[in-house]
Amino acid sequence: xxxxxxxxxxxxxLRRDILRGKLAPGSxxxxxxxxxxxxVSRTPMREAIRILAKEGLVILRPARSPIVAExxxxxxxxxxxxxxxxxxxxxxxxxxxxxxxxxxxxERIQEYVDLNFDGSDPLDMFEVDMSFHSAIxxxxxxxxxxxxxxxxxxxxxxxxxxxxxxxxxxxxxVLQHGAILDALKARDRVAALEAIEAHLGHLEHDIREVIExxxxxxxxxxxx
Amino acid sequence: xxxxxxxxxxxxxLRRDILRGKLAPGSxxxxxxxxxxxxVSRTPMREAIRILAKEGLVILRPARSPIVAExxxxxxxxxxxxxxxxxxxxxxxxxxxxxxxxxxxxERIQEYVDLNFDGSDPLDMFEVDMSFHSAIxxxxxxxxxxxxxxxxxxxxxxxxxxxxxxxxxxxxxVLQHGAILDALKARDRVAALEAIEAHLGHLEHDIREVIExxxxxxxxxxxx
DNA sequence: TTTTCAAATTTGGTATACCAAAAGTCGTTG
DNA sequence: CAACGACTTTTGGTATACCAAATTTGAAAA
Numbered sequence: 253x254x255x256x257x258x259x260x261x262x263x264x265x266l267r268r269d270i271l272r273g274k275l276a277p278g279s280x281x282x283x284x285x286x287x288x289x290x291x292v293s294r295t296p297m298r299e300a301i302r303i304l305a306k307e308g309l310v311i312l313r314p315a316r317s318p319i320v321a322e323x324x325x326x327x328x329x330x331x332x333x334x335x336x337x338x339x340x341x342x343x344x345x346x347x348x349x350x351x352x353x354x355x356x357x358x359e360r361i362q363e364y365v366d367l368n369f370d371g372s373d374p375l376d377m378f379e380v381d382m383s384f385h386s387a388i389x390x391x392x393x394x395x396x397x398x399x400x401x402x403x404x405x406x407x408x409x410x411x412x413x414x415x416x417x418x419x420x421x422x423x424x425x426v427l428q429h430g431a432i433l434d435a436l437k438a439r440d441r442v443a444a445l446e447a448i449e450a451h452l453g454h455l456e457h458d459i460r461e462v463i464e465x466x467x468x469x470x471x472x473x474x475x476x
Numbered sequence: 477x478x479x480x481x482x483x484x485x486x487x488x489x490l491r492r493d494i495l496r497g498k499l500a501p502g503s504x505x506x507x508x509x510x511x512x513x514x515x516v517s518r519t520p521m522r523e524a525i526r527i528l529a530k531e532g533l534v535i536l537r538p539a540r541s542p543i544v545a546e547x548x549x550x551x552x553x554x555x556x557x558x559x560x561x562x563x564x565x566x567x568x569x570x571x572x573x574x575x576x577x578x579x580x581x582x583e584r585i586q587e588y589v590d591l592n593f594d595g596s597d598p599l600d601m602f603e604v605d606m607s608f609h610s611a612i613x614x615x616x617x618x619x620x621x622x623x624x625x626x627x628x629x630x631x632x633x634x635x636x637x638x639x640x641x642x643x644x645x646x647x648x649x650v651l652q653h654g655a656i657l658d659a660l661k662a663r664d665r666v667a668a669l670e671a672i673e674a675h676l677g678h679l680e681h682d683i684r685e686v687i688e689x690x691x692x693x694x695x696x697x698x699x700x
Numbered sequence: 701t702t703t704t705c706a707a708a709t710t711t712g713g714t715a716t717a718c719c720a721a722a723a724g725t726c727g728t729t730g
Numbered sequence: 731c732a733a734c735g736a737c738t739t740t741t742g743g744t745a746t747a748c749c750a751a752a753t754t755t756g757a758a759a760a
Contacts, residue, residue: 257538257713284741293715295519298742299526306530315722315742330620337565341558396554400624481743508711517745522712539712539752 258292262300265290270309270320271410277322281310308407325463328411332456335404339385339452342392342401343444346436349393358387358433365426378416384429388448391436408459414466415458425451482516486524489514494533494544495634501546505534532631549687552635556680559628563609563676566616566625567668570660573617582611582657589650602640608653612672615660632683638690639682649675 266286269275287297301318304310310318323331346354361384365377382405389401405412428451435443490510493499511521525542528534534542570578585608589601606629613625629636652675659667 259713282741294742295714295716299523299713302523302526317741327619330618333569333618334565334620334624337561341561345557394554394557395551396558396628400558404620483743506711518712519744519746523743541711 257296259296259299259303262290262292262296263303266300266304267307267309270304271413273410275320277320280317280319282317307403323407323411325460325467328408328459328463329456331404331408332452332459335401335408336449336452336456338397338401338404339388340445340448342389342394342397343432343436343448344441345392345394345397346388347439347441347444350391350436350439351393354387354391355433355437358384358391358436361387362426362429362433365429378413381416381425381429382412388432388436411459411463412455414462415455481520483520483523483527486514486516486520487527490524490528491531491533494528495637497634499544501544504541504543506541531627547631547635549684549691552632552683552687553680555628555632556676556683559625559632560673560676560680562621562625562628563612564669564672566613566618566621567656567660567672568665569616569618569621570612571663571665571668574615574660574663575617578611578615579657579661582608582615582660585611586650586653586657589653602637605640605649605653606636612656612660635683635687636679638686639679 266275266281275281281301283294283297283301287294290297301310301312305312305318308323309321311321312318361380365380365384368377368380386398386402386405389398392398428447431447432444432451435447490499490505499505505525507518507521507525511518514521525534525536529536529542532547533545535545536542585604589604589608592601592604610622610626610629613622616622652671655671656668656675659671
């Protein structure tokens with residue numbers, strides 16, 4: 253069979269539309285209409301919706317159309333809180349368990365950022381930043397942590413993207429990543445925790461700011 | 477429509493069979509055969525399998541029958557590691573955020589255990605123990621933590637059940653729960669962390685012991 | 701006897717049709 | 731004019747049929 257199932261393709265398309273804001277939060281996703289619109293049957297569309305529900309992007313309600321999730325500020329800040337905790341735990345474990353390949357991977361990413369710091373697409377840089385953090389989670393050697401971390405990054409994609417666009421402080425990011433990397437290479441648990449906290453400490457604040465702004469914008473335009 | 481969808485009923489039934497060991501790890505779940513066997517069509521069976529896949533109980537392989545997951549010792553110990561971290565984080569947050577109702581709920585469970593300590597069904601006690609820990613996660617006030625915690629408890633159901641059956645040290649459990657509860661009520665972060673660690677510290681060891689025993693048993697009977 | 705290739709079977713993916721429940725609508729009645 | 735109720739529409743849940751890919755099997759050839 254094909255490498256990627258039709259349902260997964262649909263899910264990917266819908267996910268893109270949702271994260272890019274093309275599908276407004278709160279809008280309903282009727283499996284009949286959407287399926288017809290995309291020229292597929294209801295079966296894969298149904299499964300695609302379930303996939304996105306699992307990812308928290310859409311909400312399944314009994315006997316109701318699924319709707320695009322509208323993450324509240326609390327939900328997002330809860331997610332960031334756990335993301336921070338997971339990453340601190342990762343760093344701690346990585347000091348103990350990280351293989352040389354794990355560290356090399358982190359270094360490779362950091363080098364890439366160094367070289368392409370200027371002139372590269374912000375969205376590209378953003379993806380690289382995500383991959384750096386994912387690599388830390390993987391370096392913990394704990395697959396459950398890596399999975400949960402990835403899930404949270406996915407769910408926070410939109411919020412993080414908005415926050416990252418806002419602040420063009422990539423120089424700071426590079427420095428902070430370097431501090432984390434150095435601490436991990438030295439297997440210095442305390443330094444690693446501090447570096448992580450310094451780096452992600454701003455994240456919740458940034459995200460909260462962006463989300464609140466968006467909430468206000470919606471308030472006046474009446475998309476509540 | 478009905479309260480519980482047919483797919484969910486099937487998922488519940490399959491989950492029971494898997495966790496109780498009725499469906500051996502590694503055995504394949506063919507959606508055609510299973511659907512016919514249970515007298516339903518493939519559609520809800522298919523969805524049920526996806527639900528269980530999300531829970532980690534079955535593995536979906538491209539172009540292959542789904543099989544019952546056979547969690548390795550590392551997977552389980554990874555899960556326990558995260559469970560412990562989440563619960564410590566919960567306790568820490570609960571010291572700050574727990575409402576009076578949260579604490580009352582914990583106290584209610586503890587009282588129930590006190591009263592029904594003797595003479596009650598071990599499986600019943602086990603469920604109550606799980607609910608105590610879930611309540612701690614909920615008391616953190618962070619829904620993401622509560623969700624992840626619940627997911628981990630579900631995935632660890634079988635391992636925890638085996639471990640709990642083995643050691644009939646419910647007296648110790650009651651005492652340790654009491655210590656946790658006291659620390660939370662006093663909003664004493666350090667004491668809470670210590671109490672959690674003391675309580676769950678044994679868990680990984682117990683589970684590892686049980687799982688290794690089972691692995692050995694499978695080794696000789698050749699179910700590998 | 702071994703190897704190879706093609707036909708048949710198995711199995712998951714997709715499309716379509718039908719059903720039942722919930723919500724929306726409109727008319728009737730108090 | 732308001733409120734209640736029956737009818738229609740909408741929508742998700744389920745069953746069934748068909749398709750394509752992957753595996754298996756068996757026969758033929760080297």
